[in-house]
Amino acid sequence: MSESLKLIHQAKLDEAAKIAKVLANPTRIQILNLLEQDRLNVGELVAALGSEQSTVSHQLQKLRAYQLISQERIGKSVYYELDDPHIVDTLNQLLGHVDHLLLGEDHAGKHLPDCFHVEKE
Known part of the structure; x- marks a missing residue:
């Protein structure tokens, strides 16, 4: 084995695995796809995905927890966009x-x- 081979630090591996797990969900991938195209509120995401609001909100929470998306309140609506x-x-x-x-x-x-x-x- 070459002396110049380097391993990825364990903490970095652990976080990468967590993010991969977050991305291992078709609805979350679709949400990221939609947010790449435009900033959207929950109602718009629900309509585009054909899902229940509670399901979409749960998926948005997961994406926000890993700083993949951010939110901004405008009036009475909360809009989501890519954070990363x-x-x-x-x-x-x-x-x-x-x-x-x-x-x-x-x-x-x-x-x-x-x-x-x-x-x-």
Whole structure:
């Protein structure tokens, strides 16, 4: 093993794993996608997602806890926006990888054997 290899500090690994767990939720990914496009209030998010307000509020709370989104009260409404725009870059990279899996292609566009395909639901 090379002497120059460096490990990631354990505290940093632990926090990265927590954030990955927060992002491992389709509704939260969709909320981040929507907030990348515009600042929205809960009602607008509920309408766009077709979810219950309590569900959306719970997901927003999780995203805020990890400083992925922020909120601002304007009049009687609370608006949400991305607090950490580079997290969207991470999600876009992940979704780009998923595109390859769903198409059964490697990153160069070459068709992969069927054993590497992800079945679409």
